[in-house]
Amino acid sequence: xTEKSKDELLHDHNHDGxxxxxxxxxxxWAGTGAFCVMQGGVLKxxxxxxxxQAASKITAGQxxxxxxxxxxxxxxxxxxxxxxxTLKTAVDKVNALSTxxxxxxxxxxxxxxxxxxxxxxxxxxxxxxxxxxxxYVPGEHDMLNDDGKQYMERYGKNxxxxxxxxxxxxxxxxxxxxxxxxxxxGGLGTxxxxxxxxxxxxxxxxxxxxxxxxxxxxxxxSVYPEWGWGTEDSAxxxxxxxxxxxxxxxxxxxxxxxxxxxxxVTFHTAASTAFPQPEPGKAPSPGPMKVPAExxxxxxxxxxxxxxxxxxxxxxxxxxxx
Amino acid sequence: xxxxxxxxxxxxxxxxxxxxxxxxGAGNLPAAAQQKADATEVKIDNFSxxxxxxxxxxxxxxxxxxxxxxxxxxxxxxxxxxxxxxDTDEKxxxxxxxxxxxxxxxxxxxxxxxxIVVQ
Numbered sequence: 001x002t003e004k005s006k007d008e009l010l011h012d013h014n015h016d017g018x019x020x021x022x023x024x025x026x027x028x029w030a031g032t033g034a035f036c037v038m039q040g041g042v043l044k045x046x047x048x049x050x051x052x053q054a055a056s057k058i059t060a061g062q063x064x065x066x067x068x069x070x071x072x073x074x075x076x077x078x079x080x081x082x083x084x085x086t087l088k089t090a091v092d093k094v095n096a097l098s099t100x101x102x103x104x105x106x107x108x109x110x111x112x113x114x115x116x117x118x119x120x121x122x123x124x125x126x127x128x129x130x131x132x133x134x135x136y137v138p139g140e141h142d143m144l145n146d147d148g149k150q151y152m153e154r155y156g157k158n159x160x161x162x163x164x165x166x167x168x169x170x171x172x173x174x175x176x177x178x179x180x181x182x183x184x185x186g187g188l189g190t191x192x193x194x195x196x197x198x199x200x201x202x203x204x205x206x207x208x209x210x211x212x213x214x215x216x217x218x219x220x221x222s223v224y225p226e227w228g229w230g231t232e233d234s235a236x237x238x239x240x241x242x243x244x245x246x247x248x249x250x251x252x253x254x255x256x257x258x259x260x261x262x263x264x265v266t267f268h269t270a271a272s273t274a275f276p277q278p279e280p281g282k283a284p285s286p287g288p289m290k291v292p293a294e295x296x297x298x299x300x301x302x303x304x305x306x307x308x309x310x311x312x313x314x315x316x317x318x319x320x321x322x
Numbered sequence: 323x324x325x326x327x328x329x330x331x332x333x334x335x336x337x338x339x340x341x342x343x344x345x346x347g348a349g350n351l352p353a354a355a356q357q358k359a360d361a362t363e364v365k366i367d368n369f370s371x372x373x374x375x376x377x378x379x380x381x382x383x384x385x386x387x388x389x390x391x392x393x394x395x396x397x398x399x400x401x402x403x404x405x406x407x408x409d410t411d412e413k414x415x416x417x418x419x420x421x422x423x424x425x426x427x428x429x430x431x432x433x434x435x436x437x438i439v440v441q
Binding site for chain 2: 077078079112113114140141144145183184185186187188225226227228284285286287288
């Protein structure tokens with residue numbers, strides 16, 4: 001990623017539309033909602049009011065999944081004293097989707113303080129979701145105090161290293177990465193040498209026509225390095241994906257939805273199910289943002305992703321919990 | 323855990339007072355003791371350590387207090403000290419018995435960095 005593209009994101013993220021260099025970014029507070037379809041590297045966005053028009057462009061029944069993120073079970077401060085309630089609302093949303101999701105991704109910060117009872121509560125609530133398969137990657141809040149030992153016991157059974165893995169669903173190759181361990185003073189998220197090496201090997205034998213979905217907690221693009229919203233060695237990971245025609249990167253961590261297209265790569269961050277965080281640089285710190293109680297559910301949400309065979313198109317839909 | 327920390331602070335305080343008392347005639351110690359009484363706290367607010375750089379005399383116990391709604395840690399770059407995860411209003415104390423510059427950071431939010439200079 002060039003310095004220039006970083007700057008454009010930083011200074012242009014809250015405007016609509018296409019910039020001069022042909023990137024199309026849409027950032028939407030989950031409250032306004034955005035529906036995005038990527039076709040041939042071009043992202044088309046629709047407002048929530050045009051949802052039926054947009055939805056008709058997707059062929060149902062090929063591959064549909066949901067991303068949820070940042071449940072922060074155990075958080076009980078003013079920004080959301082009821083994270084149990086909002087996670088349950090998220091599950092209700094998932095269960096009510098018109099195209100049922102086949103599985104879910106959870107992009108980390110399942111718990112707030114890595115406490116066993118926090119993980120237990122999330123597990124219990126997610127049992128109520130229609131999709132039974134849930135694929136996790138850890139957030140930094142899930143690996144506090146024990147370098148991820150508990151997380152690995154609970155969620156890491158079929159993973160490599162500190163929790164990374166890949167799997168295939170209907171021709172789409174999914175890669176779950178861990179970028180929240182061994183963080184260095186002053187630094188950003190880190191994948192590390194071992195994981196990068198594994199990833200290079202993992203994708204080496206795939207056809208370039210294989211659609212790729214990468215998911216990890218901390219964004220794999222420089223959203224706002226000043227707040228640590230980026231990953232030190234993500235450029236190396238993305239370099240391994242250059243040959244592929246369709247790459248979608250799904251992240252959490254920043255508690256707001258944001259999208260960007262760069263070449264054949266679409267980057268997307270999901271809303272939290274627990275509490276919102278400020279837009280980059282719009283507050284003294286990235287701490288939890290308190291919004292009026294009646295607005296809270298409009299800034300929390302889930303992400304629904306549809307893939308249509310043959311079109312190399314992933315449609316990413318953010319829905320608020322309101 | 324909190325009890326252990328409190329005991330450690332109490333011990334260090336008692337020791338410090340005794341130490342200062344014993345050498346009160348040595349000249350520069352009263353000033354050092356004064357500085358110690360004023361500035362041995364680091365407050366964590368808005369994802370930053372305040373003050374980011376703190377100068378203390380040898381033997382000072384520094385206490386970090388997390389005043390954010392998000393948990394933080396204080397971990398020395400050289401692994402000399404490492405707090406548990408501090409939730410809102412939780413504290414961590416460490417006594418610096420050797421002179422030197424101790425750089426540290428929050429292992430959860432590594433952009434948060436600080437420095438304790440022990441003289």
